[in-house]
Amino acid sequence: MKASLEAILQGAGVWRGLEPATAVLSARCPSGWPRLDAVLAGGGWPLGTLIELLLPAHGLGELRLLMPALRRQLLPSPGDGPRWLVWISPPHEPYPPALAQSGLDPARMLRIEAPQPADRLWAVEQVLQSGSAAVVLCWLDAVDDRWLRRLKLAVENQSVLLIALRPTARRQTHSPASLRIELVPAPHGLDLTILKERGRAPTRVTRVFGE
Amino acid sequence: MAIRPRLRRLVPERRVQNATLDLFASTERATPHPTPPPVARVLPQPAQLWLAVRFPTLPLVVVPDPAAVQAVVEGLPGRQWLVAVTAAACQFGLEAGLSRAAAEIRVPSVTLYERCADREAQALKARARAAFAFTPFVSLEAPDTLLLEIRGSLRLFGGLEALLSRVRSTLATPLIATVQATAPTVRAALWLARARVERPVLSTAELPGALAALPLAVTGFEASVLQTCERMGVSTLGELIRLPRDGVARRLTPDVPRQLDEALGRAAQPRRRHVLAERFTDQIDLPAESLTTDSLLPWCAHLLAAQQRFLVQRDAAVAQCRFRFQHRSGQGSTTLVLQRSLAATQAAEWQLLLVERLGRLILPAPVVAITLRSGVVLPAVPLDEGIGGVGHDGQAAAARLLDRLRARLGEEAVHGVCLVPEHRPECAYARVRPTLPSVIADPGQWPMAPRPLWLLAAPQPLPVRDAAPSYGGPLRLLSGPERIESGWWSGQGVARDYYVACAASGARVWIFCERDADGQRHWCLHGVFA
Numbered sequence: 133m134k135a136s137l138e139a140i141l142q143g144a145g146v147w148r149g150l151e152p153a154t155a156v157l158s159a160r161c162p163s164g165w166p167r168l169d170a171v172l173a174g175g176g177w178p179l180g181t182l183i184e185l186l187l188p189a190h191g192l193g194e195l196r197l198l199m200p201a202l203r204r205q206l207l208p209s210p211g212d213g214p215r216w217l218v219w220i221s222p223p224h225e226p227y228p229p230a231l232a233q234s235g236l237d238p239a240r241m242l243r244i245e246a247p248q249p250a251d252r253l254w255a256v257e258q259v260l261q262s263g264s265a266a267v268v269l270c271w272l273d274a275v276d277d278r279w280l281r282r283l284k285l286a287v288e289n290q291s292v293l294l295i296a297l298r299p300t301a302r303r304q305t306h307s308p309a310s311l312r313i314e315l316v317p318a319p320h321g322l323d324l325t326i327l328k329e330r331g332r333a334p335t336r337v338t339r340v341f342g343e
Numbered sequence: 344m345a346i347r348p349r350l351r352r353l354v355p356e357r358r359v360q361n362a363t364l365d366l367f368a369s370t371e372r373a374t375p376h377p378t379p380p381p382v383a384r385v386l387p388q389p390a391q392l393w394l395a396v397r398f399p400t401l402p403l404v405v406v407p408d409p410a411a412v413q414a415v416v417e418g419l420p421g422r423q424w425l426v427a428v429t430a431a432a433c434q435f436g437l438e439a440g441l442s443r444a445a446a447e448i449r450v451p452s453v454t455l456y457e458r459c460a461d462r463e464a465q466a467l468k469a470r471a472r473a474a475f476a477f478t479p480f481v482s483l484e485a486p487d488t489l490l491l492e493i494r495g496s497l498r499l500f501g502g503l504e505a506l507l508s509r510v511r512s513t514l515a516t517p518l519i520a521t522v523q524a525t526a527p528t529v530r531a532a533l534w535l536a537r538a539r540v541e542r543p544v545l546s547t548a549e550l551p552g553a554l555a556a557l558p559l560a561v562t563g564f565e566a567s568v569l570q571t572c573e574r575m576g577v578s579t580l581g582e583l584i585r586l587p588r589d590g591v592a593r594r595l596t597p598d599v600p601r602q603l604d605e606a607l608g609r610a611a612q613p614r615r616r617h618v619l620a621e622r623f624t625d626q627i628d629l630p631a632e633s634l635t636t637d638s639l640l641p642w643c644a645h646l647l648a649a650q651q652r653f654l655v656q657r658d659a660a661v662a663q664c665r666f667r668f669q670h671r672s673g674q675g676s677t678t679l680v681l682q683r684s685l686a687a688t689q690a691a692e693w694q695l696l697l698v699e700r701l702g703r704l705i706l707p708a709p710v711v712a713i714t715l716r717s718g719v720v721l722p723a724v725p726l727d728e729g730i731g732g733v734g735h736d737g738q739a740a741a742a743r744l745l746d747r748l749r750a751r752l753g754e755e756a757v758h759g760v761c762l763v764p765e766h767r768p769e770c771a772y773a774r775v776r777p778t779l780p781s782v783i784a785d786p787g788q789w790p791m792a793p794r795p796l797w798l799l800a801a802p803q804p805l806p807v808r809d810a811a812p813s814y815g816g817p818l819r820l821l822s823g824p825e826r827i828e829s830g831w832w833s834g835q836g837v838a839r840d841y842y843v844a845c846a847a848s849g850a851r852v853w854i855f856c857e858r859d860a861d862g863q864r865h866w867c868l869h870g871v872f873a
Contacts, residue, residue, distance in 0.1 A: 191850050191871030195796045213737040214780040224797035227870060228760045228772035233794055238760050242777055244748060245756040255748060262744035264737060264780060317849045 159291055164200020165340045177201050179291045182284040184309035188300045190223045192317045203235045205266040205293050216242040218259050220270035221252055253279045260286040267293045281308045392494040393529050395536035397522040401487040402427040404466040405456045409518040416443050417458040470514050471617050482614040530606040537561040547608040555581025568595050623653040623717040632709035636701045646715035647690035660686035663718025670708040684742035686721045699750040741779045766829040767837050792825045795853040795870030802867035812866035816847030
């Protein structure tokens with residue numbers, strides 16, 4: 133009896149509350165920032181699920197925060213051919229010389245402009261379904277959370293880093309994202325507040341990177 | 344060719360004369376000296392056999408009814424003559440070459456049509472397409488002859504006789520009969536066909552005899568050359584061949600002995616191979632005018648199916664299709680261009696894209712006709728059947744994604760980027776049409792000084808307080824200046840000092856200072872180190 137219960141609890145589909153969520157979300161991509169990795173379950177960004185970053189303004193260092201993970205996701209993987217880094221409606225031009233300086237190959241960038249929110253979500257879903265992206269960065273604002281749920285389903289079981297960047301004003305709205313992080317600019321660098329992660333109370337990470 | 348002048352110097356003059364005379368004698372005759380004559384080489388090519396198929400009555404393509412008394416005329420108004428007549432007209436005594444006036448007097452009921460060179464060229468090309476059933480090498484000789492290399496086809500079709508009758512039954516129509524001449528060289532076959540000599544000539548040795556009796560007119564030499572020949576009393580090819588070579592070249596043109604060499608198989612005559620149409624084009628005239636895009640879809644699908652047949656025949660695919668919806672006369676047309684990242688053969692794949700685009704197409708006026716013109720025809724590559732699967736499947740999925748995104752969001756909404764070696768920051772990259780994701784060994788050069796990840800679409804002027812730029816508070820300069828002065832030749836030159844600065848909010852920004860014509864300093868924000 134006990135042995136069979138153990139067997140069930142070992143199954144991949146079972147998650148026990150207050151345990152780190154590593155059993156459920158196995159695929160991780162190290163964020164490259166030791167202070168953040170120490171806090172995130174499994175030691176990195178979860179892959180194959182929806183991550184939400186909330187920012188009060190653009191240009192706080194959100195790309196710098198993601199850069200090590202983007203680099204790692206674009207590394208060649210044995211089973212797959214090369215995949216894209218997809219930018220969906222970024223607020224400014226992701227500047228290719230700077231991307232190249234940061235170690236991202238400009239030839240792997242795919243930028244999609246979709247002014248209508250409906251088109252934007254549709255584009256994200258299409259990209260996820262095609263399986264040809266390693267990273268999807270999309271800038272969203274007010275979104276029906278059923279759509280977010282659809283995106284979360286679409287990305288499941290893929291080794292894709294899916295990140296939605298939304299204004300901090302959306303902090304109070306419900307979101308199905310597995311990981312919600314608020315970016316807080318600070319004079320010394322960047323602080324993060326982890327608003328939601330499975331099996332974890334909100335946590336604050338200070339000085340992810342400093343000057 | 345380069346050795347000829349040297350030979351002339353080494354060999355005594357009389358011998359050279361001998362050698363040139365030999366050219367026009369039988370090739371089997373032993374040459375009196377050990378050096379072979381410089382030009383009269385028997386070419387070491389595999390033996391060819393050429394079939395010239397001539398359509399003397401090709402101008403009759405414009406005639407609608409083969410049984411009626413009809414003829415085709417050409418020439419300027421007032422001085423026209425008949426170029427081809429139907430069999431019925433022939434019985435009334437009409438023949439090619441007769442003047443229009445004479446024909447109308449002889450047979451008042453005759454219907455005359457103007458000759459149409461375009462229609463004839465089209466008809467000849469259509470016959471060339473059909474001729475590909477017999478050989479892969481078909482060449483056109485305007486205005487009315489096809490040249491087919493048939494040596495390799497003889498066995499397949501059961502010998503020359505069987506092949507000739509198959510060619511005749513395929514290419515000849517009751518109105519437009521064929522003249523078929525066979526010879527080992529292109530030019531001989533052509534000349535025999537013009538002389539209507541259908542007896543096959545199978546070896547080079549028989550050629551001089553077979554050509555000897557032909558009138559000089561079959562050669563198509565210039566009129567002045569033919570006149571000179573006539574004055575010299577030369578009226579057949581045989582007589583011309585017997586003349587000394589250098590004399591012929593001097594008195595007529597150097598071209599004449601060369602053409603004779605080609606006809607007799609002593610010099611190669613390369614032919615241009617006829618290549619089948621590169622694009623598919625077809626048009627449907629709608630039975631009724633149509634304004635809704637839904638009602639156009641079945642017709643477009645019909646055209647796509649025709650294109651698929653065209654492509655399957657050639658084992659080919661296209662990456663672009665252009666639909667043109669013709670409106671009522673005077674109202675122009677609407678064009679819809681479909682583009683795929685990977686070339687496709689199947690109509691179904693195009694139709695997916697078409698439905699998406701057609702749904703959003705706004706037609707300004709009712710449509711009366713639809714034209715489909717395919718893009719460049721590419722060899723078909725079976726994508727989904729790769730053994731090593733992964734890469735190919737991935738590429739196909741990526742290509743489908745691009746097509747779908749472009750179809751809904753527009754061509755410009757989806758793009759990739761590349762680096763451009765340029766000092767001006769706004770010119771140091773370019774948006775490009777996205778390609779499938781790939782690893783590039785050398786992505787290009789990028790500047791050594793730090794660049795911001797967000798570049799503003801246009802530099803944003805910054806207010807200046809206490810002689811220092813301000814962006815939500817005074818900016819603290821962290822590094823710089825980096826002077827960028829370039830582009831004066833393009834009329835959009837810049838002369839700027841760039842700094843990295845820290846804003847009050849903690850954000851690092853990329854700002855520059857430039858002077859206007861009055862020497863006034865201006866500060867602008869150009870990027871954010873996100």
